[in-house]
Amino acid sequence: MNNQYVIGYATTKFGELWDLSLYDLVQQVTGALLEKTKLEAGMIDAVFYGNMLGGIVENNLHSGAKLAELLGTHAPVYRIEAACASGGMAFHLASMYLTAHPESTVMVVGAEKMTDVSPAEITKALQSAASGEEQLAGLTFPGLYGMLARVYMDAYNYTEEHLAYAPVKNHFHATRNPSAQFQREVSLEQVLKSPYIASPLKVLDSSPISDGAAAVLITNRESLKNKGKAAKISATEVATDSISIKHRSRLDTLEATVIAAKKAFKKARLTTTDIAVAEVHDCFSIAELLAMEDLGFWEKGEAGARIAAGETRIDHGGPLVVNTSGGLKASGHPVGATGIKQIGELYLQLTGQGGARQVANAAHGLAHNVGGSGGTAVVTILSQS
């Protein structure tokens, strides 16, 4: 891996964007990114595009060529799908492109349009990230994560209240993120009184259905890096696990996250104590608890108590703030865009562009993007350049 940098980030608002199509979102975000970085599409050597549901929801595949059309390029455009890790995976492969191609510049775009179909249709489409047997059994993702939550709570004597502190924190952070879907706080009581979706998980334990797009520019050209604000890519690693949870030996841990994190820290030559900001994959509140332990920040079983104690809130004073963007829960979860938004949030934090949610003196940040119930995990570490 040569020296690689994130040199720009753009995002649309995340939310229910009724008046914008999937490709309106892509066009808006790629245009904004080129404007911010003062680059032209012709200077981009390749594009990686993370999108999960375009095929199922809109009968829309071959989106590499669609992006080529929108950008007016003949350069390679790669569409990457890894369920909810599509964005992180697109970034990971884009970094691989830079490793393989000296002196190049790559755009990474993530986008998803989820509100153009009914709730039942989008729930079924999202189920596509589960195994065939799980789908036949009627398991949706709230059901799958609900089972993980039950196992975790039983193993470490936690209550639903311990889960609820994660969304409370993330909604608080989102009040400081103008692109977030929900820029309002929720109280612990509101989370606990919200209706069950799949016990013990409730509506306010769950990330929403969202539209949105995010994009970053990465390069290994030192000349481009020196033109504006840049963050260094220290590592981006992927691991997989069985798609079906029935094939796993434990359900209180996502092994793909454990493996990807170990690889990433080794590659970056850093440890968990070096990380000042992290964006972790809180598709459901339990997922943030598991992530904190699986990434190695805390011991197994500690997350329930430590998140409840407010250790990772921005008003706690460090040493680690988690999901300054608001996380999937409050920033929104347009699936293909999520992994790119996480990287973009780290870029803002590491370059002092975090605005009201800036974490002071952040030298290193970690992004954690998960596919399905943990069948894929991408862990990326960025550093001040």
Next chain:
Amino acid sequence: MNNQYVIGYATTKFGELWDLSLYDLVQQVTGALLEKTKLEAGMIDAVFYGNMLGGIVENNLHSGAKLAELLGTHAPVYRIEAACASGGMAFHLASMYLTAHPESTVMVVGAEKMTDVSPAEITKALQSAASGEEQLAGLTFPGLYGMLARVYMDAYNYTEEHLAYAPVKNHFHATRNPSAQFQREVSLEQVLKSPYIASPLKVLDSSPISDGAAAVLITNRESLKNKGKAAKISATEVATDSISIKHRSRLDTLEATVIAAKKAFKKARLTTTDIAVAEVHDCFSIAELLAMEDLGFWEKGEAGARIAAGETRIDHGGPLVVNTSGGLKASGHPVGATGIKQIGELYLQLTGQGGARQVANAAHGLAHNVGGSGGTAVVTILSQS
């Protein structure tokens, strides 16, 4: 690009495989490949998986994790979708992985299951490779390629008979390929008398709906390369074009093919006269004519006459034999598998394993895989190692 080699190939039979699911096919082909190469799944550093339609046809995404489950691995598994170029694109990115990772071994799998839904459903699913406007206009791929055929025939004074020689040749070649879907000859008269699908294209101008899977192993480990038969990867390049044909300046050429081929020949430091065997993307007969010209083998407008003269038949005596596998037309076109089968066919030819369809003294081979109506093209060149 370091020295990279194809060191093994396996394929299922292509055809209407009613008794096998998509993942049965994947399991069959990956098992056969590991057995042939005497490797274990644990020795594979990464897997690239080309599949187009799993999401739409079977609500089946996140197949990277499904393959991880089938192979019992935690290694990265990347699912790549680029319409009918999904297989070629997976191979291209797998080669990029080797460039970025010295001393590694990668499996590339392509698979598609197309016969589990009705003809109307699979036609609509395939339409997903066209732009939204083209879909709204009711254009299917026979319609799109029919328009290209009409433009080409008008420009160079060709008749439907000139198109028909390509499928006649490819069916002839398929009689020598035991994995081909149609191991029987068709006559010129049969092609010309077959029913129109989208004038001037007829049933026997068109590749079929197929099930099948194909897989190759590639490595940059010299020690592994020396263990068995190997072909060298000399180049694999990608270019894109607008997904909609309305945005193109010419319709008698696929510009993405032209650009990808130029890049590939430059990278490989070879010219068209070095190529003894080629697998080109004959989804419709017109596509083979365009490919021969766009790849640079012949001048614009020559292909109708030269294919009719039998120049690229295996019984012609060279210098270039095209689609020894039977091409998409007669070997079958399980879309995600096609690009990998093309590579595999070159591997067999370059290592003297071509059996009844072996082309003598083939030193270099070219594979050409196209997405949609030409929005994506992948051109790969393999050489004797």
